[in-house]
Amino acid sequence: MAASYVFLLVASLVALASSPAMARDPGPLQDFCVADNTSDVYVNGFVCKDPKLVKAEDFFFSGLDQPRNTTNKVGSNVTLLNANRIPGLNTLGISMARVDYAPFGLNPPHIHPRATEIQTVLEGSLYVGFVTSNPDNRLITKVLRKGDVFVFPQGLIHFQFNYGINKAVALSSLSSQNPGVITIANSVFGSKPAISDDILAKALGVDKKIIDLIQAHF
Structure with a gap:
């Protein structure tokens, strides 16, 4: 009986972890929560307006x-x-x-x-x-x-x-x-501070001069 209970518990946890709902924004718990852009409080999203x-x-x-x-x-x-x-x-x-x-x-x-x-x-x-x-x-x-x-x-x-x-x-x-949004070229070549040209040259398999030339555009 105990083994069956443990199996059901594990299966339920796996199902929850793989549920599409778990990979999306949290669902609302009220009719609406209009963002209060004037609030100084930082939460995952925005504080609700009255x-x-x-x-x-x-x-x-x-x-x-x-x-x-x-x-x-x-x-x-x-x-x-x-x-x-x-x-x-x-x-x-x-x-x-x-x-x-x-x-x-x-x-x-x-x-x-x-x-x-x-x-x-x-x-x-x-x-x-x-x-x-x-x-x-x-x-x-x-x-x-x-x-x-x-x-x-x-x-x-x-x-x-x-x-x-x-x-x-x-x-x-x-x-x-x-x-x-993460624009690939901007993130890789335009980060602040810049990613080392040694790292990028090794990752991309090109000469550091090419990396320097690309980074100059960002």
């Missing part, structure tokens, strides 16, 4: 239909709507983003450490992909056109590239109120 002070504007954003400026070195612009910009998203576990791409614009390889992303192309076409984890590092890609949808699993390196001569626009939903 419910009596909550208003419709806490759940509202206007202007996502407006084109963004893509005149930068990568030719893309991400407008992220998370709990920082829509306080009512706090504790609800979702966010979204509009991504504008100039002709041949790129959203560089990056990671969302806390969210899976599902993206819909609204205008133009995109070449998208993600890379599976070690040891396979398999590249999975697809050409998307208007109305197509693609999923980028949480924590995997992914990218989008507008290979056309016209602009492209996409809308993404993310499974976290604050998905975070």
Whole structure:
């Protein structure tokens, strides 16, 4: 009897540890917890505003239909709507983003450490992909056109590239109120202070002069 109890307990713990809910933002325990951006208290998320002070504007954003400026070195612009910009998203576990791409614009390889992303192309076409984890590092890609949808699993390196001569626009939903973003090149070559060129040269198997040249761009 005792052995059976121990087995059931262990199985339950394993099931809980592997549950998708355990890998997402904590679920809300009330109707809403509008972020109080004026609070000096630091918690995992944001402190709740007094419910009596909550208003419709806490759940509202206007202007996502407006084109963004893509005149930068990568030719893309991400407008992220998370709990920082829509306080009512706090504790609800979702966010979204509009991504504008100039002709041949790129959203560089990056990671969302806390969210899976599902993206819909609204205008133009995109070449998208993600890379599976070690040891396979398999590249999975697809050409998307208007109305197509693609999923980028949480924590995997992914990218989008507008290979056309016209602009492209996409809308993404993310499974976290604050998905975070780690742009691979910026993190590796633009850290402050910089990662030693000896370390990077050894890791990438190239001469230190090449590392110095790349770091100079960041």
